[in-house]
Amino acid sequence: MATLAAELRQRPGPNKPDFDEKDKSAGTVPASASDSDEDDLPVKPSKPPAPPPQSSDSLDEALKDFSPRWRNWLIRGIFTWLMIFSFAVLIYLGPLALVLVTFAIQIKCFHEIITIGYIVYRSYDLPWFRTLSWYFLFTSNFFFFGESMIGSFGMLLARQDFLWPFVKYHRFISFSLYTAGLVGFVCSLVKKHYLKQFTLFGWTHVTLLLVVAQSHFIVQNVLEGLVWVLVPVSMIICNDIMAYMFGFFFGRTPLIKLSPKKTWEGFIGGAFSTILFGILLSYVLLQYDYFVCPVSYDEAQGGLSMDCVRPHVFVISEYTLPETLQGLLKLVGSQKTTVSIYPFILHSISLSLFASVIGPFGGFFASGFKRAFKIKDFADTIPGHGGIMDRFDCQFLMATFVHVYHFSFIRVPNPQNIVQSVLTLKPEQQLQVFLLLQEKLLKRGILHSISADSSI
Amino acid sequence: MATLAAELRQRPGPNKPDFDEKDKSAGTVPASASDSDEDDLPVKPSKPPAPPPQSSDSLDEALKDFSPRWRNWLIRGIFTWLMIFSFAVLIYLGPLALVLVTFAIQIKCFHEIITIGYIVYRSYDLPWFRTLSWYFLFTSNFFFFGESMIGSFGMLLARQDFLWPFVKYHRFISFSLYTAGLVGFVCSLVKKHYLKQFTLFGWTHVTLLLVVAQSHFIVQNVLEGLVWVLVPVSMIICNDIMAYMFGFFFGRTPLIKLSPKKTWEGFIGGAFSTILFGILLSYVLLQYDYFVCPVSYDEAQGGLSMDCVRPHVFVISEYTLPETLQGLLKLVGSQKTTVSIYPFILHSISLSLFASVIGPFGGFFASGFKRAFKIKDFADTIPGHGGIMDRFDCQFLMATFVHVYHFSFIRVPNPQNIVQSVLTLKPEQQLQVFLLLQEKLLKRGILHSISADSSI
Incomplete structure (x- = not known):
């Protein structure tokens, strides 16, 4: 973190937000809109050499014979595979590990964003600001995590004498904790700092809304079955990589002004690849109960269980083909009028479409935010990638979509519950x-x- | 609104937030911390004359013979009684009217706060900013109002063929609407305005969180029974007035540095008065089913009904007196060991305590916010009082408390539901x-x- 702080302080441009920018050309983006430090898809392979990566020193040392551009690519590649491998290990370790890592990621993302606010607004001498931010992080996690746990295991938890009041009065306790923070904030107000303090109060709360609230949808998705996390997370990764590839090799037509390096070719190629990939991955995962069963408490075993009677969406069903398709099949001599597939495969197409059409806007949003505050990355946590937040910008929006989608189209009330x-x-x-x-x-x-x- | 805009533009001090304030005395409030334009309780009656009120012209004309100070008091008094009278009429008109007015108030509060952001950040040429703000207001109201209605009348609404999909897919529709706004925001980003645009995005969202989300707790409280709105709203008003009175006549000891005109005497006097007032008001209201019954759908009548079997909390119960109190009563010759009261009366004491101890912090928060942006009032909607937001700052926090309190301690699952x-x-x-x-x-x-x- 110290390096980011140092970097931001040394930056030649103004660190403080310049609310007096007087730009008459509102509404039109000048041709030079592309910042040299942005991280988008290149239209042409002739991308100027990237700035040297902020990698760990030992890796830098080992790769010192490569040119900066190749070094950056190698480091980025190594850490991409490292992350994919870690994700696979996590899936193997099971839902509990996944929930814990989600927490760790969420806390790191919060830390990255708060630190930016802390530096941008030069809040070094604000009384209590850091303490209050962490306190609000704690109270909102207490609230959201409690809600998830009570939603899934409320009856079980309430049976423990010492946990029972926490289940019954969870919202009251959360509200009291939050209110104590609010009172603390008001008491920490100091005349000359009002504006900074309120700005950072807003900053903290928007971060809580965007990072903490959404990360709890990941936790809830994990509890609904690993497939509800594994498939969407992989879709975003696949779409990122494939849109880049298609853009790299076939990119000609610019997509939007905001990100001049994104192309229609990359966008469409990414979308098709993601749909195909989603179908394949889903088909493989659906073979194992481990991926499709929600986490539940097994009274007989006295522990968490990943066995279940498969929910309808994971059981092969027969669908009648549309008449036009039946006609086409007749032409080639087939009398087939129905097809047997897992309903989830059809849902995976909806998820792919969101991941490839709306998902990138999470990234555009984050990239606009970074440019607003004139920073390259949220932090330098992962060599070659930037901060954790740089890799999770689209994942949060995707997780919320999956959560809402599951709630609206998949979930059936459980008679047992x-x-x-x-x-x-x-x-x-x-x-x-x-x-x-x-x-x-x-x-x-x-x-x-x-x-x-x-x-x- | 035009006058506030004009006022802010003419203001001699800097309108733009000054993030470069370099105050070495962080942590200590200078003795002159009291801004002359603040609206707090006076310690001594010798308050300097208040600035002339921003009242309507005709009233100004009629009161032109009074000194500015008295004119301000008269106008403020007249409009206080006007508001109390309107509130009484609303209660008479019933829950539907109350819900509609809550909406109107919420929209006006949102408008007041957004307008301040609009002026402070000089966002006159930001593309789409106003449209997007109102759109986000619409989507969040769609979401929250839908959730309230489905929670209370879901089964009933789902029976209508054309409403059924809105009930079943409410969260999905809300999420889609919100996502469309997010995409719209990203598409509206313009290079030179990034910082302003993200600042106002945050501003809009914090307002939605504090005003829109909390106002829906008022709606839910109305649906639980009029008493859950009438009592807390009156308590805040009573505490405001009585703390002022006690402070005016007996105020000696300053309470907190932030609001130098608040005194311990006013604080304690206000709290005791509010507790007494709460008990009396509750006792009167509990005599009428109209105030205690939740809004429900009466199938026989085919309309909304305010009749019910009284919930337990509104039925007189016998409580055993604490032993110390029994001992005291024995001393005066009474053999009384139990007392019969409405359980709600006891709960009203909790509400009073919140209204008088924590409630004022809602006001401190709003007052700190106004000072941060160097404005006297949120707007000039109500002559002598300022904006609607100036009168509702504490009401929102109180409504959330009542909602959480009801959820945690009062609500019993309804077998019918x-x-x-x-x-x-x-x-x-x-x-x-x-x-x-x-x-x-x-x-x-x-x-x-x-x-x-x-x-x-």
């Missing part, structure tokens, strides 16, 4: 639910035929 | 829930004795 929630009521209310349900089911004819068997 | 949610499942799942529940209740001995009667 409904019954568990009834059992937390008072006995007379449990009975009331039962009788009311019996009455309704009898009226609907759902129960009538079986009521005789079941009332033994 | 649980059964309704089961009935949305597929028939075989409905049956599965029923059989599972039957099994569990038999095992627990809750059903055993009655199963014979009910399985007719």
Whole structure:
């Protein structure tokens, strides 16, 4: 971090935000809009040599015979494979490891963004600013993580005597903690620093909203089944790489003014590759229960379990082909009118489309942010890649999409969970639910035929 | 609004945030910390004359014979009573009117804060900024309002064919709308304005978080029963007035450096008055079902209903007195060991304590914000009071507290709602829930004795 701080202080341009920029050409981007330090796809291979990477010293030493450009590529490549390998190890280690690493990444991203605010606004002598930021990070994690855990394991946790009040009063405790932070913030206000303090309060809260809140969707996706994290994360990586490749070899037509190195060829090639890759990867993963089962508590084993009756979306179903396709198949002599596939494969196409069409806007957003504050990368955590935040900019938006998609189109209420929630009521209310349900089911004819068997 | 804009532009001090302030005395507030334009409680009656109020011209004309100080007091007083009267009319008109007015207030507060950002950062030529802000206001209201409505009337709304997809896919639609805004923001980025654009993006989002999200807690509180809005809103008003009165007549000891005109005497007097007032008001309101019943849909009448079986918290219960109190009563010859009161009366004490101890920090926060941007009021919407936001700064925090308090300590799951949610499942799942529940209740001995009667 010290190097970023030093770098920002040494930067020749103004560090402080210049709210007086008077640009009459609003709405049009000058032809020279491309900053030399940006990290986008090249239209032509003749990219000027990249600045020397901020890599670790020992690696620098080993690669000192290469030209700066090749050195950068090598370091970036090595760390790309290192990250992909680490991700594979994580998947092997299981959901708990994945959740812990998500936490670590989220905290590092928060640290990177807060540090930028800290440096940009020269907040070295602001009382309590760092302490309060970390405190707000703690309270929001307490809230979101608690909500996830209670959503998935509430009934289980509530059975422990010492955890029960935390489950029952979780929102009240979270609110109290947050309010204490707010009171602390107000008490820390110092006349000459009001503006900085409020600016950094806003900065902290937007970071919490964009990083902490979204990272908890990753945690919830992990709990729904590893496939809901593994597939989308890989899709973003695949789209990044393939859009780059297609752009590198076939790129001709500029895509948007904001990122002059992105091309339509890269965009379309990336999208098709991601769809194909998504289908293949999904097909492979769906062979293993380990990837498709949500994390649940197994009472018999007394521990977390990854076994389940497969949810509908992971069971091969028969789909009737559209009539035009049936017609085409008839032409080649096939009488096929249906096709048997996993429903998830179809959903994977939606995910791919989001990853390749909307996903990049997460990256554009982050890249605009970096340019606004005139920094190259969020930090220099990963040699050749920049900060953790530089690699996760699209992943957060993708995770939120997957979470909302799962909630809207996949999730089916679990009968077991409904019954568990009834059992937390008072006995007379449990009975009331039962009788009311019996009455309704009898009226609907759902129960009538079986009521005789079941009332033994 | 035009006057605020003009006022800010004419202001002699710097409008643009000055991030280069170099104050070595961080951590200590100079004795002159009290800005002359602040709006706090006076320690001594010898307050310097207030600046002339920004009141409507006709009223100004009618009061032109009074000194500026008295004119300000009169106008402020008249509009205070006008607001209290309007609030009473609203309560009479019922929950729907209250929800609509909450919306209007929220939109106005958003407008006031966004306008300040617009002026402070001189964003006159930023492309799309106003449009995007209003769009984000729309999407977040769509999301929050939808969540409230689905939470309260989901089953009912889902029965309408044309509303059903909005209920089922509400989160997906909200996310898509928001994402479209995000894409729009990224596409609107213009090289020379990056910093301003990201600053205002943050500004909009913090406003959404503080104003829009919290205002929806007011809506949810209305739906839980009018008393959950009427009592807390009145408490904040009562505490404001009584803390002022006590401070005015008895104020000697300064409370905190941030607001040098607040005194311990005002603080303590306000708290005691608010507790007493809360108990009295609650006692009166609890006599009427109109105030305590949640809004529900009455199938027989085909409309919204305010009748209910009173929730436990609004029914007189017998409490055993603490032993020390029993001992004291014995001394005066009373054998009383129990007391019969509405449980809500006890809860009203918690609410009063929050309103008088933590509530003012909402005001301190707003007042710090106004000083940070060197403005007297958020706007000049209400003559003598400033902007709507000036009167609602504490109300938002209070509403969130009430919402969390109700969720944590009052809410009991409604058997009717649980059964309704089961009935949305597929028939075989409905049956599965029923059989599972039957099994569990038999095992627990809750059903055993009655199963014979009910399985007719």
